[in-house]
Amino acid sequence: QSLRIGLIPADGIGREVIPAAKRALEALGSDIPRLEFHELLAGFELFTRTGTALPDETVQILKTGCDAALFGAVSSPSRKVAGYSSPIVALRKELDLYANIRPVVSVGRNVGGKPVDLVVVRENTECLYVKQETIVRTESGREARATRLITERASRRIGKMAFDIALGRPRKQVTIIHKSNVLSITDGLFRETIRAVPDLPEVAGRYAGVALAEQIVDSAVYRLFREPEIYDVMVAPNLYGDILSDAAAALVGSLGLVPSINAGDEFVMGEPVHGSAPDIEGKGIANPLASMRSAALMLRHLGYENGASRIDKAVNEVIEEGSVLTPDLGGRSSTSEVVDAVLRRI
Ligand code: NAI
Numbered sequence: 001q002s003l004r005i006g007l008i009p010a011d012g013i014g015r016e017v018i019p020a021a022k023r024a025l026e027a028l029g030s031d032i033p034r035l036e037f038h039e040l041l042a043g044f045e046l047f048t049r050t051g052t053a054l055p056d057e058t059v060q061i062l063k064t065g066c067d068a069a070l071f072g073a074v075s076s077p078s079r080k081v082a083g084y085s086s087p088i089v090a091l092r093k094e095l096d097l098y099a100n101i102r103p104v105v106s107v108g109r110n111v112g113g114k115p116v117d118l119v120v121v122r123e124n125t126e127c128l129y130v131k132q133e134t135i136v137r138t139e140s141g142r143e144a145r146a147t148r149l150i151t152e153r154a155s156r157r158i159g160k161m162a163f164d165i166a167l168g169r170p171r172k173q174v175t176i177i178h179k180s181n182v183l184s185i186t187d188g189l190f191r192e193t194i195r196a197v198p199d200l201p202e203v204a205g206r207y208a209g210v211a212l213a214e215q216i217v218d219s220a221v222y223r224l225f226r227e228p229e230i231y232d233v234m235v236a237p238n239l240y241g242d243i244l245s246d247a248a249a250a251l252v253g254s255l256g257l258v259p260s261i262n263a264g265d266e267f268v269m270g271e272p273v274h275g276s277a278p279d280i281e282g283k284g285i286a287n288p289l290a291s292m293r294s295a296a297l298m299l300r301h302l303g304y305e306n307g308a309s310r311i312d313k314a315v316n317e318v319i320e321e322g323s324v325l326t327p328d329l330g331g332r333s334s335t336s337e338v339v340d341a342v343l344r345r346i
């Protein structure tokens with residue numbers, strides 16, 4: 001039996017860092033099943049060439065022929081482009097990957113000086129990202145509106161995911177991030193639903209040992225920078241979680257270090273938190289560590305803890321040793337030099 005992995009590098013430095021993750025997996029040898037890779041297409045560049053950003057074939061192969069996947073990054077334009085919508089957002093929906101899990105852990109030196117070890121658990125399917133936007137002309141100018149969807153079902157399942165993750169960590173604490181002082185209906189429902197998770201009959205008291213806290217999103221960002229040690233698992237609606245996890249990445253030195261997985265009940269897709277980084281694309285200096293760590297997270301989620309920790313350990317050693325790092329971490333090495341350093345340690 002083999003482990004079938006879909007590889008979707010997509011755009012920009014996604015194409016430079018996904019091969020690094022692939023090589024890390026290959027280096028594990030007999031710690032994991034035999035690997036079978038499927039290279040799949042998606043992205044904005046594909047859209048400009050062919051008119052489609054996410055071919056049906058990519059979705060079909062993921063659904064029927066893969067156990068898991070790794071996604072690079074997509075160069076979504078900030079302006080509206082007729083006919084285009086983000087393939088990563090569509091994939092999360094198609095594969096019902098309802099949780100975006102982003103561990104942010106400092107190794108060695110880090111920017112704020114305080115050690116960081118937290119996980120942002122971001123709801124991945126709703127909030128403002130349902131992309132129901134309208135614009136109308138009024139007498140006083142254009143008026144744009146967006147729908148923000150929060151459901152009890154999605155809030156409950158992301159809440160359970162957060163509690164389960166907390167159970168597996170030493171501090172066992174969940175902090176709900178919200179703004180229900182202003183958005184009392186939508187954020188109110190998110191907050192209330194998650195607060196009620198430990199009392200659900202089906203969890204049978206399993207979360208009794210998990211401490212529950214909450215924090216308004218703006219002050220959460222402030223406290224994240226001043227006292228990151230107060231956080232363990234932060235659970236947030238889609239938009240706040242997106243912003244929080246990039247902010248947390250700043251604390252550990254670079255977006256190029258922070259991995260994530262998009263997880264559902266049936267499938268998992270690893271994805272570095274960073275984007276396609278057009279400013280460094282093609283220069284051979286993209287940091288491959290977030291992508292390699294995403295492969296480790298994917299393996300851990302699938303139950304291959306040994307393989308996952310071998311990748312993590314090798315990555316951490318390279319960061320701690322400090323002589324082979326890409327420029328985003330103050331180093332002078334190339335992507336491929338960093339990849340080689342990690343592979344040697346694996
Ligand atoms: P970005 O994450 O691509 O880059 C932000 C800054 O971090 C840049 O200075 C970049 O050079 C640096 N950086 C990011 N990853 C790095 C790495 N691995 N090694 C070294 N430096 C790294 O965010 P930005 O510039 O706002 O967006 C660029 C494009 O990426 C946009 O089109 C955006 O839509 C897309 N994007 C895609 C995401 C995804 O695919 N999930 C997530 C975020 C942005």
Ligand code: MG
Binds near residue numbers: 242243246273
């Ligand atoms: Mg983001």
